[in-house]
Amino acid sequence: xxxxxxxxxxxxxxxxxxxxxxxxxxxxxxxxxxxxxxxxxxxxxxxxxxxxxxxxxxxxxxxxxxxxxxxxxxxxxxxxxxxxxxxxxxxxxxxxxxxxxxxxxxxxxxxxxxxxxxxxxxxxxxxxxxxxxxxxxxxxxxxxxxxxxxxxxxxxxxxxxxxxxxxxxxxxxxxxxxxxxxxxxxxxxxxxxxxxxxxxxxxxxxxxxxxxxxx
Numbered sequence: 249x250x251x252x253x254x255x256x257x258x259x260x261x262x263x264x265x266x267x268x269x270x271x272x273x274x275x276x277x278x279x280x281x282x283x284x285x286x287x288x289x290x291x292x293x294x295x296x297x298x299x300x301x302x303x304x305x306x307x308x309x310x311x312x313x314x315x316x317x318x319x320x321x322x323x324x325x326x327x328x329x330x331x332x333x334x335x336x337x338x339x340x341x342x343x344x345x346x347x348x349x350x351x352x353x354x355x356x357x358x359x360x361x362x363x364x365x366x367x368x369x370x371x372x373x374x375x376x377x378x379x380x381x382x383x384x385x386x387x388x389x390x391x392x393x394x395x396x397x398x399x400x401x402x403x404x405x406x407x408x409x410x411x412x413x414x415x416x417x418x419x420x421x422x423x424x425x426x427x428x429x430x431x432x433x434x435x436x437x438x439x440x441x442x443x444x445x446x447x448x449x450x451x452x453x454x455x456x457x458x459x460x461x462x463x
Contacts, residue, residue, distance in 0.1 A: 289339060289444045289445070289447070289448055290337055290339070290340075291340075291422045291423045291424065291441065291444070292337060292398075292421060292422050293336060293337055293340055293394055293395075293397065293398035293399075293420065293421060293422065293423070294335055294336060294337065294395070294398045294399045294401075294421065295337040296337065297328075297331065297337045297338035297339035297340070297341075297342075298339060298448070298451070299338065299339050299342070299447055299448075299451050300328065300451075301321065301324040301325040301327070301328045302324070303447065303450060303451045304323075304324035304327060304328070304338075304342050304447075305317070305320050305321050305324045306450050306451075307342075307346070307446070307447055307450045308320050308323075308324065308346070308351060308352065310450065311346070311351040312351040312352055312353060315352060322383065323352075323365075323383060323387070324342070326383060326384055326387045327341055327342045327345070327387055327391075330384070330387050330388050330391045330405075331391055333391075333404045333405065334391050334392065334395050334403065334404050334405070335395070335399070335401070335404075336391050336394050336395055336398070339444060339447060340394070340423060340440065340444070341390060341391055341394055342447070343440060343443035343444055343447055344366060344390075344394070344440060345365040345366060345390065346443055347439055347440060347443060348365065348366050348367040349365060349367075356370065357370050357375060357376050357377065358370050358376060358377050359376070361379075362376065362377065362378070362379040362380065362386075363379070363380040363381070363382060363383055363385065363386030363387075364377050364378050364379060364380060364386055364389075365386050365387060365390050366389075366390040366393060366394075368389060368390070368393060368409070368411055369411060378410065378411065380408070385408050388405055388408050388409075389408045389409040389410075390409075392405070392407065392408065392409040392412055393409045393411060393412060393415070396409070396412050396415035396417055397415055397417075397418075397419060397420040397425075397426070397429065397430060398418065398420055398421050398422075399417070399418055399421075400417045400418045423437045423440045423441060423444075424437045425437075426440070
């Protein structure tokens, strides 16, 4: 085995170990991650996200490896498509879904068959919230609800979010405006920020792993 191949194997093992020890099992990290050009993410809801459907799938399967990879890929792709259609930051929409559903574990009152990925209408443990007929409609409702909070622009799709009318339009342009409006949790924005940081780490590790892929 030549020296170059050994270096590649060592580097690959290093990044595998890094991924194992860089991510906690809790829904968000209780520590800040230093920002740089490499790990930049936008906190504006009406913005272009930095991550792809593949990045979303990698994150979901990392935190919940019991998920079906094909279903995860479909959900991830739907978040990209629906977010782009409405001008919503797909990164924020996706990580909010991860937070609200516990990475699709649905340990709260909302159940998987409801296709309610943002806990819409589930204001407490007794309220199950809204139900949507399929994955695409559920994601679309989530995106529309985010757009209601962040913008006064018209929707691109027909309205499917039945709680859209209850939102005062444009009151939350960034994730830091969501606590006390979208959620009562005072740490809600910090949790979203931490998940955005973790999404960036997932993305960067994927890029690095691909760059040192063994021939």
